[in-house]
Amino acid sequence: MWAMVAKEFRQLRRDRRTLVMMLVLPVLLLVVFGYAANFEVHDISTVVVGPDAGTMASSLHAPLHVVSVDPSRSESFATSELRHGTAVVGVVTGPGGALVLMDGSQLFSVQTAEAALAKLAPSAGAGGHAMQVRILFNPSLKTSWVMVPGLAGLILVFIGTMITSLGVVRERQAGTLEQLAVMPLRAFQVIAGKIALYLAVAACDLTLVVLVGMGLFGVPFVGNVGTFLLGAALFLLVTLGMGVLVSTLSQNQGQAIQLAFLLILPQVLLSGLIFPVSSMAVGVRWISYILPLTYFIDISRGVMLKGAPIGSLLEPIVLLAVLAVVVLGLAIVRFRRDLAPSPAKGHSDQRVAA
């Protein structure tokens, strides 16, 4: 038995990536996720409109954060702001009291806002503002309605990153990568050829997940299908690009799975799928800003639940496009190194003879 133990120790000592994962990762994950795992919302963006908007705005306190006060605007403006994601709460003042609109796609924010308004109600009422609350986009505050659009993205992250990550590694391990390198194929052609199939499969998966989500859980799809498809296509390109990038950084399938896991786990916990991004510690929040799932969740919830127009989703769409360019660019650069080595220092000459 001791011979076996000694052998395992020696092998592990040389497998530095696994060693780092085993020793450093638990602590790192504990710290990062400890700061991310927070359901408390401390900042709820709020717009206040109607004739008494000024008075009402001055009576609202944290966690309600008034971002806009406009006495000349009405309920439609507040609804639009919620649909565009500019605010989570809209207070519409009027002669008969105040109508409070809330974005039901932000479950934890709505719960916190309701609690905050319950405390404020007596003083607000004293100011002549009887309050009526109306939840938009997810009136029953169903968790499934919020989770399904995000889970669709998470499933695609698993398929895209994990399965694609094994693609190049398989070629490397089988020894066929050398053959590809000698063939008249460019790096982007090989990558495009590799991800085309996964792109098609993942697109089918996405359609299936969304349809099953709508059928089983009654999740609505009120927005524009084209906007959703554009966001999904960009998101898929990023996740598949991440898979290819992982496979260019790995020598074997075990390493590829380890690295893919490292990219998938933060997306489960830091993308806003479970914990609100706004509740995360600032340092951890920045990690969520570089995760593609964060932006896909904005798009999928925005389109499916709120019917958000493409104009209000430009930011996540553009950021996903930037991520796609960066990730696929890196993957191509890395892969090109595998296919065609850069010139060595020295005085070599390579002539293509007729």
Added chain:
Amino acid sequence: MTFGLDAVTVRYGRQTALDAVSLAVEPGRVSAVVGGDGAGKSTALAALVGLINPADGLVRRPAKTEIGYVPATAGHYGDLTVEENLLFTAQAFRMAPGERDARMNMLLEQTGLQGARRRLGGQLSGGMQRKLAVAMALVHNPKLLVLDEPTTGVDPLSRVDLWRLISQAAAGGVAVAVATTYVNEAARATTIALLSSGRALAAGSPDAILTSIPGTLGATTGRSRPTDRSWRRGAMWRVWVPNETLPDGVEGVSADFEDAVVVAELAAAEVSR
């Protein structure tokens, strides 16, 4: 046009993997790179096809579309059928469908893989897998065919078949470079580069290498090794001396190519002493 390496040096960091090695690969001829493990055979062929950029020297090769390469590893996709493997390579080289089908059928016939055309590459025997790899390297009619140890670990009958394929390709005008650890196979080549620790110990035709061996070669019997420069050949010991004086009881013999390879290694060791 002759392809090949002229005084090519390859370095991995501070380690010199190939030190000013030359190899001429002519159309219609087979050139062999011979040597033991770690001699630099694969590095030389990788430099020839462009997988490695040398630090020094000149590499002459045709365009990528005219190179066929069989790496030392599998060289085919185990989860594709024989036919699908050939089809992939033909499509990657953008062959026209008519020409492609005719070429695939011809190669399947030459390799004896017609009956296995729908079998997965991974389900073939070792020899059949190597034949498939060679067929894939030949499917697009390359001008330069580079084979890295195509017969290593292959049964003797399949080795004969593989060499028949290689000879047919050369007879068709293809310039062939092949790396091998089998000295008897190397003797079939027109030109040979004998490598050891990244250096060329000898180069030229098998006859030229035979006539250029230094010192004197002898043979003797006995249970124990006669000298530290002797090796077994069947029931006999071969004995080499760097001068003309063989030890007592050792008869002078003519060297064959296998002897020449061993002598070249011993002579190189003698010089570096």
